[in-house]
Amino acid sequence: MKIYLDDNFADKTLAALLVKAGHTVVRPADAGLVGETDILHLEYAIREQFVLLTRDRRDFWNLHRLVQTSGGMHQGILMVRYDNDPTRDMKPKHIVGALGKLERASYDPANAVVILNQWR
Numbered sequence: 001m002k003i004y005l006d007d008n009f010a011d012k013t014l015a016a017l018l019v020k021a022g023h024t025v026v027r028p029a030d031a032g033l034v035g036e037t038d039i040l041h042l043e044y045a046i047r048e049q050f051v052l053l054t055r056d057r058r059d060f061w062n063l064h065r066l067v068q069t070s071g072g073m074h075q076g077i078l079m080v081r082y083d084n085d086p087t088r089d090m091k092p093k094h095i096v097g098a099l100g101k102l103e104r105a106s107y108d109p110a111n112a113v114v115i116l117n118q119w120r
Helices: 012-020 038-048 057-069 092-104
Strands: 002-005 024-026 051-054 077-079 113-115
Touching: 002 012, 002 038, 012 024, 012 092, 038 051, 038 057, 051 057, 057 077, 057 113
Parallel strands: 002 024, 002 051, 051 077, 077 113
Antiparallel strands: none
16 A cells, blocks of 8 residues: 555654555655645645545544545545543554555545544
């Protein structure tokens, strides 16, 4: 899977684990988008045909709705929900595992918002 990590996943650990699992990963630093708006991150992911992985549920849910309402398309927005509960919050290895389950199920995230916590 081609994955673009939003700014809020700047941790190199997740990127390294995703690459090790066979994914192509681009971080904002790789794309020259560190600190840019969510709109620019999603625009990059759409243009380059990457699934976007984020922790920013509210903003990207609204951007997804805008893209859908305007008749546009995207490769998918994968969200990880954090509740500030260390026993439930996903760590990088859990995110990689959830992506593996998503792929094994042949789930196509195109034009959808997927909460990865449900695939844990």
